[in-house]
Amino acid sequence: MTEQALPSGMVRATGTSGPHEGYMPGFGNDFETEALPGALPQGQNSPQKCEYGLYAEQLSGTAFTAPRGQNERTWCYRIRPSVKHVGRFTKIDVPYWKSAPNVDPDVISLGQYRWNPVPHSDEPLTWVTGMRTMTTAGDVNTQVGMASHIYLVTQSMEDEYFFSADSELLVVPQEGRLRFCTELGIIDLEPKEIAILPRGLVYRVEVLEGPARGFVCENYGQKFDLPGRGPIGANCLANPRDFKCPVAAFEDRDAKSRVVIKWCGQFHETFIGHSPLDVVAWHGNYCAYKYDLRTYSPVGAILFDHPDPSIFTVLTAPSGQEGTANIDFVLFRERWMVAEHTFRPPWYHKNIMSELMGNIYGIYDAKPQGFMPGGTSLHNMMLPHGPDRNAFEHASNEPMEPAFQGNTMQFMFETRFPQHLTEFAAKEAPLQDDYIDCWDSIEKKFDGKPGTK
Numbered sequence: 001m002t003e004q005a006l007p008s009g010m011v012r013a014t015g016t017s018g019p020h021e022g023y024m025p026g027f028g029n030d031f032e033t034e035a036l037p038g039a040l041p042q043g044q045n046s047p048q049k050c051e052y053g054l055y056a057e058q059l060s061g062t063a064f065t066a067p068r069g070q071n072e073r074t075w076c077y078r079i080r081p082s083v084k085h086v087g088r089f090t091k092i093d094v095p096y097w098k099s100a101p102n103v104d105p106d107v108i109s110l111g112q113y114r115w116n117p118v119p120h121s122d123e124p125l126t127w128v129t130g131m132r133t134m135t136t137a138g139d140v141n142t143q144v145g146m147a148s149h150i151y152l153v154t155q156s157m158e159d160e161y162f163f164s165a166d167s168e169l170l171v172v173p174q175e176g177r178l179r180f181c182t183e184l185g186i187i188d189l190e191p192k193e194i195a196i197l198p199r200g201l202v203y204r205v206e207v208l209e210g211p212a213r214g215f216v217c218e219n220y221g222q223k224f225d226l227p228g229r230g231p232i233g234a235n236c237l238a239n240p241r242d243f244k245c246p247v248a249a250f251e252d253r254d255a256k257s258r259v260v261i262k263w264c265g266q267f268h269e270t271f272i273g274h275s276p277l278d279v280v281a282w283h284g285n286y287c288a289y290k291y292d293l294r295t296y297s298p299v300g301a302i303l304f305d306h307p308d309p310s311i312f313t314v315l316t317a318p319s320g321q322e323g324t325a326n327i328d329f330v331l332f333r334e335r336w337m338v339a340e341h342t343f344r345p346p347w348y349h350k351n352i353m354s355e356l357m358g359n360i361y362g363i364y365d366a367k368p369q370g371f372m373p374g375g376t377s378l379h380n381m382m383l384p385h386g387p388d389r390n391a392f393e394h395a396s397n398e399p400m401e402p403a404f405q406g407n408t409m410q411f412m413f414e415t416r417f418p419q420h421l422t423e424f425a426a427k428e429a430p431l432q433d434d435y436i437d438c439w440d441s442i443e444k445k446f447d448g449k450p451g452t453k
Contacts, residue, residue: 027289039052039077096424098265132149155210162259171197176207226315243290258271349384
């Protein structure tokens with residue numbers, strides 16, 4: 001492999017080409033990559049002396065004794081061990097980034113809510129200062145549940161780095177382009193893609209095209225995995241080969257640097273004299289990914305009835321209860337609607353799960369009016385919801401012909417826990433006060449006469 005200089009000042013391994021340039025394909029693979037030839041030891045993990053004077057260090061994403069199929073760890077060969085990347089910690093205030101439990105007695109979380117896109121600010125905002133928490137669920141201290149956020153980023157992090165000891169982050173861009181310079185490599189991210197940033201991974205976020213806005217699911221529990229396909233079989237939904245893991249990249253730069261750490265819902269800073277992004281080579285299966293949502297292959301009803309939304313699951317974070325997720329990440333993208341004598345949009349329902357939706361672009365078929373790109377909605381556990389009147393009337397009378405559902409990409413963060421609104425979501429974010437009224441005009445059609453449809 002050869003070296004390649006990047007605008008961020010990092011040195012990245014090359015050797016991949018075509019659609020995988022700068023990335024390695026596969027989900028859950030055991031990868032190996034080096035930015036300098038011979039930096040990766042062969043035949044053992046921790047030699048007495050590493051090439052280039054590097055230090056061997058393991059990053060563990062699971063307990064050492066986790067079952068083999070679930071065990072995740074990565075061996076890093078770095079310029080300095082991580083103990084040199086932290087010093088004394090000082091608590092800092094990051095006022096808009098909240099963690100569960102965060103139950104505000106003055107906020108009513110019981111209800112059906114929808115928000116317009118959170119507007120950009122004239123204030124310079126980085127990845128950390130631009131995070132706006134909308135909901136929290138579970139408990140960050142016991143490592144169950146999640147939080148949902150909107151990010152607003154206008155400014156790159158300069159000699160500043162971040163990692164979360166609490167959670168992995170699922171990033172869903174809606175506007176603008178970001179670069180995540182991580183310890184294990186570089187991920188460039190744009191709308192219609194997602195990124196998964198594992199717990200404990202250090203990174204810096206740069207703005208490639210701004211302002212940037214998007215959604216984040218902060219997962220406190222077991223990490224995201226591909227769902228079991230069951231009777232669907234071996235193909236469709238999200239295919240492992242479409243996930244891309246970055247090749248090794250490092251920077252050897254001496255400069256005063258600030259490292260911000262999120263730990264048990266609190267934020268701390270520490271200062272060091274160099275960049276912590278100094279992993280020259282690594283191998284393992286605990287790493288960051290990106291995924292192009294346009295490669296998701298939806299599966300649906302081809303004769304009658306609308307399937308459960310779980311059929312559109314991209315990633316799932318399991319709980320201790322089989323079949324009930326800590327979080328499901330669900331995608332509603334372009335697809336053909338072909339079901340016969342069927343009400344095709346999602347039906348009316350109440351659900352044990354709490355559903356937070358975001359609109360990446362286009363029109364959502366169950367709410368064609370008012371759900372704007374960049375907007376968010378929340379239907380909390382056991383609260384009824386479903387199509388508005390116009391969507392119901394259209395779907396009840398449309399011709400039963402194949403129809404392409406185009407110009408649409410929405411997602412859902414679904415969790416088994418109730419989602420509590422933050423003060424920001426309740427009082428500062430652009431809440432649509434009249435959203436609950438979208439069902440007011442639904443008519444009573446019952447007349448007690450047989451044969452009436």
